[in-house]
Amino acid sequence: MSKNKVVGKSAVRVDGLDKVTGAARYVDDLDFGPGLLHAVVVTSPHAHARIVKIDTAAAEKMPGVVRVVTGKQCPYKFGLYMQDRFIFPQDRVRFVGEQVAAVIAESPEAALRAAKCVEVDYAPLPAVLSLDDALKKNAVVIHPDLGNYERVPWFFPRAGTNIAHWRKTRKGNVDQAFDEADYILEDTYTVPRYAHCPLETHAVTGLFDLAGRLTLWASSQSPYAQRGVMAVALKPFGLSHQDIRIITPYVGGGFGGKAGVSMEIIGAVLAIAMKGRPVKLHWTREQEFMNTSQRQGVVARIKMGVKKNGKIVALDHTLHWDAGASAEYGANVVNAVGLSATGPYSIPNVKIDSVCVYTNMPPCGAYRGFGYSEFHFGLESHITRIAQALGIDPVKMRTLNAIREGDTLAYGAKMNPGDLCKAIDRVAKEIGWGKKEKAAKAHKAIGKSLACFWKAPAMPPNASSAAYLKFNEDGSMNLAVSGMEIGQGFLTVMAQVASEVLSVPVNKIRVETPDTDRNAYEWQTVGSHVTWSCGNAVRSAAEEVKTKLIATVARAKKMKVADLYLAAECVKSRKDAAFALPFRDFVIDGIMRPDGRYVGGPIHGTGMFMPEFTSALGDPETSQGGHPNVHYTVGAAGLVLEVDKETGKLTVLKVALAVDVGQVINPDLVKGQVVGGILQGLATAMYEDIRFAADGRLLNPNFTDYKIPTTLDCPLEIVPIMLETPQPDGPFGARGVGEHTMIAAAPNIADAIADAVDVRLKTMPLTAEKVALAMRGIEYEDVKGDNLGFCFRGRPCDYCFDVGGAS
Amino acid sequence: MKDISICLNGEVRQIAVAPNETLLDVLRNRLGIKTPKEGCGRGDCGACTILLDGKAVRSCLILAIEVHGQSITTLEGVGANGLTALQKAFVKNNVFQCGFCASGVILAASALLAENPQPTESEVREALAGNLCRCTGYEPIVETVLAVAKQAARQPAASRRTRS
Amino acid sequence: MSIACEFDYAKAVSLKDALRLLARRVSGGAVPLAGGTDLVAWLRDGTAAPGRLVDIKGIKALCGIRLKAGQLWMGANTPFADIVESPLVRKHAPILVEAAGMAASVGVRNRATIAGNICSAVPCCDSGPALLVYGARIHVATSRGTKTIPAKRWFIGPRQTALPKGGIVTGISIPIAKHAGAFAKLKRYRGEDLAQASVAVRVDPSGNWQVAYGSVAPTPIRGPQVERVLKGVKKPDAALVKKAAALAETEVAPITDIRSSAVYRRMMVGVMLSRAIPLAVRRVSGRGPAYGINVLEEEAS
DSSP states (O other), X not given: OOOOSSTTSOOOOTTHHHHHHTOOOBGGGOOOOTTOEEEEEEEOSOSSEEEEEEEOHHHHTSTTEEEEEETTTOOOEEOSSBOOEXXXXXXXXXXXXXXXXXXXXXXXXXHHHHHTTOEEEEEEOOOOOSHHHHHSTTXXXXXXXXXXXXXOTTOOOOTTSSEEEEEEEEESOHHHHHHHOSEEEEEEEEEOOBOOOOSSOOEEEEEEOTTSOEEEEEOOSOHHHHHHHHHHHTGGXXXXXXXXXXXXXXXXXXXXXXXXXSTHHHHHXXXXXXXXXXXXXXXXXXXHHHSSOBBOEEEEEEEEEEOTTSOEEEEEEEEEEEEESOOTTHHHHHHHHHHHTTOSBOOSEEEEEEEEEEOSSOOBOOOTTTTHHHHHHHHHHHHHHHHHHHTOOHXXXXXXXXXXXXXXXXXXXXXXXXXXXXXXXXXXHHTTTTOOOOOSSTTEEEEEEEEEEEEOOOOOTTOOEEEEEEEOTTSOEEEEXXXXXXXXXXXXXXXXXXHHHHOOOGGGEEEOOOBTTTSOOBSOSOTTOHHHHHHHHHHHHHHHHHHHHHHHHHHHHTOOGGGEEEETTEEEESSOTTOEEEGGGXXXXXXXXXXXXXEOOOOXXXXXXXXXXXXXXXXXXXXXXXXXXXXXXXXXXXXXXXEETTTOOEEEEEEEEEEEOSSOSOHHHHHHHHHHHXXXXXXXXXXXXXXXXXXXXXXXXXXXXXXXXXXXXXXXXXXXXXXXXXXXXXXXXXXXXXXGGGXXXXXXXXXXXXXXHOOOOOBSOOOHHHHHHHHTTOOHHHHSTTOOSSSOSSOXXXXXXXXXXXX | OEEEEEEETTEEEEEEEOTTOBHHHIIIIISOOOSSOOSSSSSSXXXXXXXXXXXXXXGGGSBGGGGTTOEEXXXXXXXXXXOOHHHHHHHHTTOOSSOTTHHHHHXXXXXXXXXXXXXXXXXXXXXXXXXXOSSSOSHHHHHHHHHHHHHHHHSOHHHHXXXX | OOOOSOOEEEEOSSHHHHHHHHHSOOTTOEEEESSOTTHHHHHHHTSOOOSEEXXXXXXXXXXXXXXXXXXXXXXXXXXXXXXXXXXXXXXXXXXXXXXXXXXXXXXXXXXXXXXXXXXXXXXXXXXXXXXXXXXXXXXXXXXXXXXXXXXXHHEEETTEEOOOTTOEEEEEEEEOOOOEEEXXXXXXXXXXXXXXXXXXXXXXXXXXXXXXXXXXXXXXXXXXXXXXXXXXXXXXXXXXXXXXXXXXHHHOOOOOBTTBOHHHHHHHHHHHHHHHHHHHHHHHTTOSOOSSSOHHHHOOO
């Protein structure tokens, strides 16, 4: 059994009291006094148009208006991985809802009224609203200057086209393997865009003070990344890192949508325009949908070759992603999938093309799962179909091909520890796999499914974490890290890690949300990596503190370091059971020697972590040679689904999900990620359904028509199963779990529908309407009308891409 | 502008409001009551839930001028005399994640338990169906409300009123 | 985001006062304000910009639920929550209870009024089909006097009603008679949603049927063909239910929008009817589940 005392136990969240009392403050809750100004942006009604003229004169004369800012005052671009996003567009707008100007006024009402009076003349350009249009010969090029954009070295844009990035992975000999395969299945799966829908919309308040210091209070997952992006983009204003301070109070949900930079940089620029006065920009729910980031849509073509026994011998996986008007973050989603679209299977011959395509749709970026949910839908559906075609049990086929520690990944590196087979077994048992269940009512049918998943953090090779840990006089501690508490319980987990090392109880360790001036560095809170990465930094800071505690006592008491250890907030001795020096007696004021002199001083520690074994520099044509991913977390999920054969309504009777987290640090919090992630995944699978009009307008930027789940939409039973195959380089063996729990939901639903009523749906979402129509032989695509629903018209399987095909 | 008088978390407050000010904005921006949140601005999400004369309502869809003479309870008022059993259980069970929905959920659940101290699971789900939460998957919320109701039933009425 | 338009606000103390305030000329016009759950949302998003709001919530005569001259009378200020909880409505208009329980969510139902629901008159209005099968009457007051408008003549088009200019709905009445019925609502999921389609069914002990639909035409509509085919049949057999369901699919005129395709709406009207009819039959004989269930999710065909 584990010898851990704190790690592995459900410590009460350190932010629990803040949240149930309302003490927790979010950006919009912060007061800035009567000097606060309010900004409202003027948005483009066109998907693609030349900006002929912006007339701000009338708006500037409106009562309460202080200033109107346009791209003229701010001709700069920004981006996390590639600088292709405009703070304010210059010559043209690239999506409906793009900000063309901002009105700053004394009240939100005055700003709103004046925003309506900013006159913008547009000359509409042909809009690229489908992958087909974006990729055809002589396509309208959305970023004519693409070849000159600053970018990271592992992106490969194609200047003169709409391809922002193309990740190719090649392993073995795919053509030969297909020749030798006993069975080949080829098909296309499509996944539309989705919206994050954190309950708190984006908000930022900026103050450019009279001394030229820019402070932003932002609802963000990435304070340091924001500072970094802004230091580059706002350099023309004379700002560098030391002039920019990002403070992030509690954040009301992120799900990837508050990673990187979106509207915050507009707030920064407006603050700079109003030196000395704070300016607030608070997105409406509509803007949250339209102008932050969405999850990219994808059309995935899968060709898989297998042997009669079910062994997968070849995979050709081509994915075309609808990135929208900018790909500064989304292209890295495409990149991540390009490396990992084998899924958690050991496949000897692999060809992956993951292509990031610009369109005149809203920009996209990180979303919980970072592309993995999207490709697992097709891949897992495909495997089940092949197993059925071969007469093999789909679960057995998965076990046969499951990736194991030490297997060679598609890009050549070796797989980390993780017990996928055990996850499959546990889930299969939990859902009674193999036992056909009969529905209680004649018009209903029950289906079962099991799908596997994996995911690695997608991060630059030098993404790193740091931690500061200090004692207070009473023996309590402050831990200053810059991972973001976005609900997952990060602050609590970090306190548990420090507590385990130091024996200081979790409730005596204060961990606050970040401030880039005061807290240690953190790259970003994304990719399910902060428990692992920042946890390592905290552990190393705690070890440093431990060393100092023991050294101080050893020195003052003339004891041997090797004899001393920490327990119950004391330094104790293995040689002298009676000896116990409480931390609070010396951690600030030191230890008095017999002669009245003191030994010691305020004890603190720092820690840092960077995965020094990673590299993004693989061969561009094959991805071989680098080591882009730190590790994968693997798992499996199964569900029991009831289908109403008349209405198509789906009821999830049971979900079981097993995930190998390496080491559970806090069971309640892991369970929270499992239960919450499953519901979010099921929602995207069954009813979240984004709709665009034929002119690129978003038709449902609200919860009235973009349905996120309620208390009435939960599975009847959820069984979380946590496996613990330690991650050698993780804190206490832990690896990430935040995103993984939603990945299997879509193929789970698709397969269970097929099992129940023999209808195979290949286009998400798998709504009741689609199921009911399909059961009557009607294709939804034929009756859905003019609303795109996704970035294509017609049937996705009809597509043949001129540019995106094999090469 | 018109003067209105309300009983806010047990205290009578007077304030002059314009007809187009929503109750949510007046609470947040002029009375320093920050726990009702704006999540959607159109009554879909429930983050702005407050109790108006004891009933859970959407403060984003009410004009401040409408509530003259009425009594308002927000989360600030719920825990004013010490945490309620519900709040304590929500902390102990690690229920909330990002916490943005917490105020609305706690008020809606409190209103339910005040009217119906022994709700069934489906009554709890129905009472909270208008409070969207993107993090938790709702299970810990529903389980905790039910557990608190059950616990209250086991205790004599007198001790139920005492808060610690 | 806040409300950008400006207007004045007056709280009426009596019906007469309200009519006077509504009649007084003001730029942008004057509109009554009850629950405000639609109106304030429209003020916020800019789709409504009246010059004056006349708050009618303080008018005692417009409040309450009671029996009046053999009718169930519900004042215009009655919120959906009161309809769901009222023993009187449960006894005399249980189909309306079932419909009200499916409208929005508790926090909205505590404020939103049934009169406001029919004045907004969107095609998916939840109370519309129930009021139609009950042959409800809408009581209206104008400066020239009062009148009653039958529910079937109330809905004129999307967001258009027979309410005279400057008039106020004072209440809604439903004739009292022994009956049973059901209300089924098709939603994209179990949570709060606007109806993709809805069906209300009412039957009396002699087998007279009333049927109405929501979200499948510009207004809530009655289903005369289905009513005719069911007429006089106290317990329609499976074949007749099937026939009625098929007829229902032909007597609605749905459109395709982001909430549903027309073809699915049409199909589901048939399914809902085929579940609601047997349910109504069970209920009229005193069996069957209590009102207030999600018929489509919980009832077998």
